[in-house]
Amino acid sequence: MQLHEVRVHPSEENLPREEQLAWKIAEVATDPVGVTDEVTDMVINRIIDNAAAAAASLRRAPVAAARSQAARHPYAPGSTVFGLRGWYSPEWAAWANGVAVRELDFHDTFLAADYSHPGDNIPAILAVAQHTGRTGEQLLRGIVTGYEIQIDLVRAISLHRHKIDHVAHLGPAAAAGIGTLLGLGPETIFHAIGQALHTTTATRQSRKGEISTWKAYAPAFAGKIAVEAVDRAMRGQTSPTPIYEGEDGVIAWLLDGPDALYEVPLPEPGEMKRAILDSYTKEHSAEYQAQAWIDLARRLGQERTELRDPANIDSIVLHTSHHTHFVIGSGANDPQKYDPTASRETLDHSIPYIFAVAMQDGVWHHERSYAPERAARLDTVELWKKVRTEEDAEWTRRYHSTDPAEKAFGGRVEIRLTNGGTVVDEIAVADAHPSGARPFTRDQYVDKFRTLAEGAIADSEVERFLETAQRLRELTAAELGGLNLRADLPTDGPEGIF
Numbered sequence: 001m002q003l004h005e006v007r008v009h010p011s012e013e014n015l016p017r018e019e020q021l022a023w024k025i026a027e028v029a030t031d032p033v034g035v036t037d038e039v040t041d042m043v044i045n046r047i048i049d050n051a052a053a054a055a056a057s058l059r060r061a062p063v064a065a066a067r068s069q070a071a072r073h074p075y076a077p078g079s080t081v082f083g084l085r086g087w088y089s090p091e092w093a094a095w096a097n098g099v100a101v102r103e104l105d106f107h108d109t110f111l112a113a114d115y116s117h118p119g120d121n122i123p124a125i126l127a128v129a130q131h132t133g134r135t136g137e138q139l140l141r142g143i144v145t146g147y148e149i150q151i152d153l154v155r156a157i158s159l160h161r162h163k164i165d166h167v168a169h170l171g172p173a174a175a176a177g178i179g180t181l182l183g184l185g186p187e188t189i190f191h192a193i194g195q196a197l198h199t200t201t202a203t204r205q206s207r208k209g210e211i212s213t214w215k216a217y218a219p220a221f222a223g224k225i226a227v228e229a230v231d232r233a234m235r236g237q238t239s240p241t242p243i244y245e246g247e248d249g250v251i252a253w254l255l256d257g258p259d260a261l262y263e264v265p266l267p268e269p270g271e272m273k274r275a276i277l278d279s280y281t282k283e284h285s286a287e288y289q290a291q292a293w294i295d296l297a298r299r300l301g302q303e304r305t306e307l308r309d310p311a312n313i314d315s316i317v318l319h320t321s322h323h324t325h326f327v328i329g330s331g332a333n334d335p336q337k338y339d340p341t342a343s344r345e346t347l348d349h350s351i352p353y354i355f356a357v358a359m360q361d362g363v364w365h366h367e368r369s370y371a372p373e374r375a376a377r378l379d380t381v382e383l384w385k386k387v388r389t390e391e392d393a394e395w396t397r398r399y400h401s402t403d404p405a406e407k408a409f410g411g412r413v414e415i416r417l418t419n420g421g422t423v424v425d426e427i428a429v430a431d432a433h434p435s436g437a438r439p440f441t442r443d444q445y446v447d448k449f450r451t452l453a454e455g456a457i458a459d460s461e462v463e464r465f466l467e468t469a470q471r472l473r474e475l476t477a478a479e480l481g482g483l484n485l486r487a488d489l490p491t492d493g494p495e496g497i498f
Contacts, residue, residue, distance in 0.1 A: 001265040006156075008252045008260060009245045017190065020242040021264060022172070022197070026189035028266050029145050029176040033273065040473055041442070042276050043143050046108055047469045047483065048445045049281050050119050051082075053107045054100035055453035055462075055485055056285075056366055058083045062213040063100045064493055066220065070096035071491035072498035079127035080484035084491065087481075090131040091227040097123035098220025104366050105215075105348050106452075109288035110151050110279040111323070111409065112400065113158040115166045117219065118279050121146030124174045124223030128230070129181055129480055136475025138181055144273045146177025148266075151275035156264040160327070162255050163204045167222040171200030174226035184234065194239025195229035196222070201254055207327075210336050211345035281440055283432035283448075285366035286348045289324040291430035292410035293351055295437075297358035300413075300425060307415065307423065308360045310383035314418050318351065319392040320411030321399035328354075329389030340381050344370045352387035355413075356380055366452070398428070404435060457485050 004024050009015040017023050035043075057063045063083075070081045070092040078087030082100045098120060101107055107119040125146055129139040150173035159168050175196040179189035200222045206214050233239070244251055252258050267273055284294045306312050318329065325331035328351045336342045337350035347353050347370055358364050360380060368374060375381075398408040408428035415423040431437040432444070446466060453462045468475070468482040475482070 001271070002268050003263040003265055006244060006251070006262040006264055008247060008249070008258045009242065010247045015242050015245055017241070020190075021244045022193040022239075022242070023186065023190050024264075024266055025149055025172060025176050025193055026179065026186040027269070028148065028273070029179045029189050030184070030186050031267070031269055033267075033270060035140055035144055036272060036274070039144060039272070039274055039276055040140060043140055044469055044472050045281075045440075045442060045445045046119050046143075046276070046279075047122060047472065048449050048466065049107050050101045050122050051465060051469070051485060052445070052449035052452045053102075053104050054082045054097065055449065055456045056106070057100050057103035058456050058485070058487070058489060060103055062216050063096075063103050064489075066096040066099035066217070067489065068491050068493045069496065069498055075131075077131055077133065079130040080481050082485045083487045083489035085486050085488065090127040091224045091231075093130075094124040094127040094227050095220050095224040097127065098223045099216050102219050103216040104285045105287060106282055106285040106366060108279045108281045110154055110275075111288060112151075112155045114154045114160055114169065115288075115323075115327075116150050116154045116169060118147045118150045118173070118276070120167075120170050120219040120223060121150060121174050121177050123220070124226050125177045125181055126480075126483060128178050128227060130483075132182065133477040134181055134480065135477050136472045136480060138183075139475075139480065140472055142177045142181030144177075144276060145180040146173045147276040147279065148273040149173040149176045151278060152265050156262050157255065159255070160204060160323075164254055165202045165204050165206055165218060167219050168197065168201045168250075170219055170222040171196035171226050171229070174223050175229050178226060178230045182230070184230070188230075188233045191237065191239040192226070192230040192233035194241060194243040195232060195237075196226045197243050197250060198240050199225050199229070201250060207349065208332070209334050209346075211343060211349055213345065215345045280430075280433050281445070283430065283440070283444075284364045285369075286354055286364070287328050287351075289321075289328055289409055290348075290351050290354045291432070292408075292427045292436075293318065293355050294358045294364050295431045296410065296413065296425060296427040297355045298362050298364065300415075300423070301359035301362045304423065308383075310379055310386065312418055313383060313386050314416040316355070316383075316387040316416075317414045318355065318387065318389045318411055319414065320389055320395050321409070322391050322396040323399060324351065324395075324409070324411065325389045325391040331389060331391065338385055340376045340384075341372075342375070347375060351389060353384050355387050356384040359383075407435075409433075453485070457487055461486055
């Protein structure tokens with residue numbers, strides 16, 4: 001990997017295009033390196049994982065609304081939409097499928113200087129691949145680029161510190177991935193990246209306080225914008241330049257300011273793109289930083305059933321990383337995280353709620369664990385309000401460690417009992433993490449898909465999709481439409497403009 005120094009340049013310096021980060025990203029996107037079998041297998045896992053999350057969400061209102069919008073835009077040749085059988089305009093297919101994948105907060109993640117769900121790249125890249133008649137091999141290469149760019153940006157540039165939503169790294173990544181898919185030149189990809197970044201920088205209010213249905217739409221919007229940005233760039237339309245380094249650019253005014261200096265790692269020319277191997281999926285439908293805590297809480301509740309009764313608990317303190325404390329913990333200072341009438345989107349970003357329910361139930365379910373009646377249960381509310389988080393410097397250090405043996409997303413729990421006793425335990429990573437107690441392999445991805453698709457997609461369609469996805473590299477252009485979850489779901493709903 002090469003480290004690229006990125007800083008703000010006054011306009012009078014006239015920073016050459018070839019020295020700008022957007023151009024460096026475009027060069028990575030155009031580098032015709034091969035894809036290893038290991039990376040190919042992980043891309044297939046991620047395609048299956050996305051489909052699993054989408055299948056479970058197809059009848060949820062935000063997904064139905066997005067699907068209804070896409071259905072108003074039939075197109076030939078077009079792209080497929082989860083839950084439908086026709087062909088639709090690619091940017092709207094990217095939109096609808098992006099919402100379906102993201103709705104339950106149930107697919108892959110990468111955490112470093114910032115947050116990301118790099119699987120959000122797949123709907124946009126797949127939609128363009130289907131519409132333009134690309135092969136499975138070309139789709140594979142595009143997805144590998146999208147993952148590489150998003151993860152490399154997340155390693156180096158913190159958005160959340162400045163209350164910018166993490167999809168600002170997704171827009172450029174998806175644009176770069178589409179560029180690789182289509183075999184575009186660096187200048188076209190450069191302008192697509194600039195446009196995508198310029199139009200996907202938004203505040204983190206979508207993940208703060210009372211979290212709304214927009215949480216699922218935000219990454220889908222970034223994917224849709226990336227499709228449109230590439231289309232404009234292919235037509236010769238240019239972008240704000242330099243988009244990152246300009247004195248009125250993203251870094252100067254939205255991030256660390258005019259004195260900022262970032263070191264962004266990108267593959268060297270000829271170096272394989274392997275960043276997808278550093279990402280990790282979710283066994284549970286919740287914010288990734290809750291995954292390990294769910295596993296620990298389930299185990300504690302099963303081993304010490306008395307911990308499920310709030311009458312036995314004086315306090316529960318989760319000592320954890322800065323990110324966990326301030327994003328999904330009590331450090332966020334969001335009273336909504338303790339509100340039994342809060343939205344599902346709010347509850348899946350409340351580690352006090354999640355820990356209490358997982359400990360009481362000994363399981364975690366993507367629907368039942370968030371049901372209004374479950375959140376309102378009196379003994380749960382009492383226990384929930386006894387849970388708080390504290391930042392621990394060592395867990396923050398481990399969160400940011402680049403050493404896989406040290407990197408951790410969990411923490412230490414201290415439970416003070418009303419009888420004067422204490423229970424102390426800790427967990428570093430989720431059970432499903434590559435370093436966890438039960439790392440996910442292809443079998444677990446397939447089981448997750450079959451489980452979540454049950455009752456939503458016909459069994460024959462589930463098996464057809466799995467067979468198609470696992471032949472990714474050899475798929476012809478005619479077969480690429482098979483990477484869809486075919487059903488006859490309704491496209492009507494509340495009326496809008498379309």
